[in-house]
Amino acid sequence: MKTSVCIIGGGPSGLMLSQLLHLKGIDTVVLERQSREYVLRRIRAGVLEHGFAELMREAQCGERMDREGEIHDGFIIAHNGKQRRVDLHKYSHGSSVVVYGQTELTRDLYEARDRMNGIVIHHAEDVQLHDLLSANPHVTYRIGDEARRIDCDYIIGADGFHGVSRKSIPQTVLKEYEKVYPFGWLGVLSRTKPVSPELVYAKHERGFALCSLRSQVLSRYYIQVPLSDNIEDWPDDKFWDELKRRLPEDIAARLITGPSIEKSIAPLRSYVAEPMRYGSLFLAGDAAHIVPPTGARGLNSAASDIYYLYHALLAHYQNNDNTGLDTYSEKALARVWKAQRFSWWMTTMLHTFPESNFYDQKLQQTDLEYLFSSEMAQGALAENYVGLPF
Ligand code: FAD
């Protein structure tokens, strides 16, 4: 098979790029290791920045998001018995975020690909990238016992943190930056009314907690847990009890509990791979960088990569202009590092670190006191949370 752009990974990054390019007449093939059902079972992001929502609309996939997603103009930070609101709208010149689940937007992207007869190949096993420094790169894979090959102009590595694309860049070229946190987030999805109309980020000595939502009948809650914990250590009752202990009393008293319909533990990690281009391979999204989820930046950073790649590929195919492709890595990384800084700061300020001493704890408290005493500091938080310009 031959295509212009071969995209590895049928997660939100890969599907979004495929859809955007298709609308401009550029053909793509998406290779996904898992089934569609498997991809749609993964419960992940819930907060989309303004720029991401715009990209969904440009991809002609924004209709359900605009109908069912919730616009949030602020969120609450609870600590030390206080509940303080970050007014995103006020401090980001009228901007906001959209609460709409990654599962739903991925479903919308798949449906759009179906409507346009886009090619998404599932159960692609043993994907391998070849001749990345030549003018004729190609990708091989297997479907069952059948070996297949795709020739293309460009390969996009949108196959997440554990994908094959980044590993295809020689170790002598790739520079990796990493920080592993000594805890994870245990997440629970439940068919219950959310405890608060706005997200609540709670700092507590027993550990961080987050009250989020997917809709007015679907809640998403997280608590910080040690890395050694397993799902089996957290039956529903124990989870709800622990969550309540970490929330301010009035919020805990309002919490409606119910059976979990999904429960998973995600380790917290910061990671960046440089460069994001190697010959005809371009990395995008979690394949190149991940952040701890505290600042809700992961998927949103993936979206900015896709935005840059989309425009770079468009300029190449429409005007024979390679500037965007040549500057992609540098441009994407500049924004990626800002998301890294913001996510690290939010994580450091709000979590309980096992090794921290009294000095570290005082600094955390001071960070929060300073934040709510300074309009400029709230402005800095707000502009990062709603998303820096692409
Ligand atoms: P992925 O979603 O990982 O997709 C990659 C795809 O590639 C997968 O479908 C995978 O099956 C496929 N693949 C992997 N290897 C191969 C292979 N060898 N061959 C073919 N296919 C392959 N981000 C936010 O912006 N806001 C939030 O509120 C937020 N909350 C989060 C909460 C949690 C608990 C977690 C874990 C993450 C959260 N994130 C959030 C981060 C966000 O979910 C990720 O950044 C996002 O999924 C990245 O999308 P992606 O398409 O780049 O990668």
Ligand code: DHB
């Ligand atoms: C969600 C995840 C986040 O990381 C975050 O900061 C806010 C919300 C969520 O899954 O709803």
